[in-house]
Amino acid sequence: MKLVLFCHPSFMKSESMPRFARMIGQAMQGKGLDVRYWAPRPWVYRFFDGTRLAKWAGYIDQYVLFPLEVRLRLLAQGKDTLFVFCDQALGPWVPLVKHRPHVVHAHDLLALRSALGLIPQNPTGASGRLYQRYIRWGFKQARHFISVSRRTADDLITYGQAQPQTSAVVHNGLSHPYRRLSQAEAYARLKSAGLPITEHGMILHVGGPSWYKNSAGIVHLYSAYARGHAHPLPLWMVSSSHRNADVQAALKDVPPQGQVLFFQGLENATLEAAYSVAAAFVFPSLAEGFGWPLVEAHACGCPVITTDDAPMNEVAGPLAYYLPMLNPEDDMQAWAQTGAAVLDGILCEPAAQRAEQVERRIAWASQFTTQRATDRYHEIYQAIMVK
Numbered sequence: 001m002k003l004v005l006f007c008h009p010s011f012m013k014s015e016s017m018p019r020f021a022r023m024i025g026q027a028m029q030g031k032g033l034d035v036r037y038w039a040p041r042p043w044v045y046r047f048f049d050g051t052r053l054a055k056w057a058g059y060i061d062q063y064v065l066f067p068l069e070v071r072l073r074l075l076a077q078g079k080d081t082l083f084v085f086c087d088q089a090l091g092p093w094v095p096l097v098k099h100r101p102h103v104v105h106a107h108d109l110l111a112l113r114s115a116l117g118l119i120p121q122n123p124t125g126a127s128g129r130l131y132q133r134y135i136r137w138g139f140k141q142a143r144h145f146i147s148v149s150r151r152t153a154d155d156l157i158t159y160g161q162a163q164p165q166t167s168a169v170v171h172n173g174l175s176h177p178y179r180r181l182s183q184a185e186a187y188a189r190l191k192s193a194g195l196p197i198t199e200h201g202m203i204l205h206v207g208g209p210s211w212y213k214n215s216a217g218i219v220h221l222y223s224a225y226a227r228g229h230a231h232p233l234p235l236w237m238v239s240s241s242h243r244n245a246d247v248q249a250a251l252k253d254v255p256p257q258g259q260v261l262f263f264q265g266l267e268n269a270t271l272e273a274a275y276s277v278a279a280a281f282v283f284p285s286l287a288e289g290f291g292w293p294l295v296e297a298h299a300c301g302c303p304v305i306t307t308d309d310a311p312m313n314e315v316a317g318p319l320a321y322y323l324p325m326l327n328p329e330d331d332m333q334a335w336a337q338t339g340a341a342v343l344d345g346i347l348c349e350p351a352a353q354r355a356e357q358v359e360r361r362i363a364w365a366s367q368f369t370t371q372r373a374t375d376r377y378h379e380i381y382q383a384i385m386v387k
Contacts, residue, residue: 001385002034002081006090009040011049011058019175020105021086027374028381038073040066063092070096082381088160091139101384103144108289109155110212112136116159120328121286122211136160144384146377148172148290149311165387168380171315172290173370176268178299180362181276189273196261197277202234203343204278204302206271209241212287214307217326217335219250219260221282224333224340226258233279233347234259238266275300280346283312284323284339291315299365301358303346305339319361321346 007021008014025035040061042049048057070093083102085094089111094104115124115132124132143165147153153169156162181189190197203222207213215237226232235258242251242262254260266274275281281297283306294316297304306312308322321342326335349357 001381002036002078003028003381004036004038004077004081004083006083006085006093007037007039008087008090009042009045009058009062011042011045011061017087023175023370024084024086024105024374024377027370028378031378038070040069067093067096074100080385082385084381085139085142088139088145088156089135091135091137091142094138094142098141098143101387102142103146103381103384104139104142106139106145106147106152106156106160108148108152108287109159110287110289112159113155118159119287144380146170146380149314151310151314152289154310166380166384168376170373170376170380171368172292172295173368173373174292174295174299174365175370176272176296178268178272178275178296178365180299180301180358181273183277186273186276189270190277193266193270193273195263195270195274196234198234200233201277201279202236202274203280203282204236204238204274204297205240205282206238206274206293206296207283207285208239209244212285213240214284214286214326215240215244216246216250217284217332218282219247220253220332220336221284221339221343222260223250223253223255223258224336225343227255228340228344230257232258234261235282236274236278237262238271238274239264271296272300275302278302280305280343282339282343283307284326285312286326288312288315294320295365295368298361299368301361303349303354303357304361305342305346317364319357319364 005021005025008017029035042061043065044057044060045054048054083097083100085104088104088106112132113119114122115129140161145156145164145167147169148171150169153167187197205218222235237260240262251260275297281302281304283293283304285307288311291312294304294306304316304320305323306316306320307325309325313322323339323342
């Protein structure tokens, strides 16, 4: 069996999707498959890189020139080739191979749901709405899908209008082998990285600046917790941005005894140490495609607080502590008070119970491995070729 992996063009400067494609490619090569990567080249984009026309030049490369190149390449492909789309956002290319063996990896449909007006916190402009409909027009013609969560699989049908012959769910595997460190090793790593760790640890959040990370809500939750303590633990916000207007407003609500610190660019080894000493990990997202940090925190034995909604409750499982979804019309202060009460409950757990939960969290996280994911991909690829 041969694989052709359809990938995002390098000029899009994405990191996660190329990493995902390489992970699949390397794993399948290790199983003896012939793997090729197909992606648009910057024929037009290179003349406009860095200008306001760069995006549109990239569209010409992706949706005008690349399809012509694909049609020529297909002439040399036999019946033993499976065409793998590494992201459903590559949907406009699906019709090129819809009558050949193919499969689409689906990560999340947040952009499509926003374009359909279903996420008021993230309105989409007219051109964005058209673009998402164009992507949907393409991927809904696919017959086989692999989704990272049950939520994504459901969204493909509900919002993506897909009518798959097969639809499998394969959870992502951790890209780094996170493990729980001893307190001494974790503290040494954090101090070596120049981070202001104290003997009592901290409340931890890891997540980017995207709207669905609920950064302002996390700060409000922390404020509600801090107001109830003379010496509250500090809140570490890793990879989040404090420049957001809502976050700035929330920071003004933090009491004098509280402390919110923002950090960027922490390496995996440093994050591993932070998860290992954190008193709790707070991740009440409004939405996710998968939610990597939930598994990372569990792998290091850290207690997790997240949102009781898919896919967060699917990924975090029965060992997490859950908060209700924070909707736009909800009372922020009431929601924050609920979260603070949950956080206080975690911090007051008896030592013996906490130690037992650590082992159970680590066991839960052990199912999310790259090896398990790629083995399952291989099984699905083979089944599609048989069909």
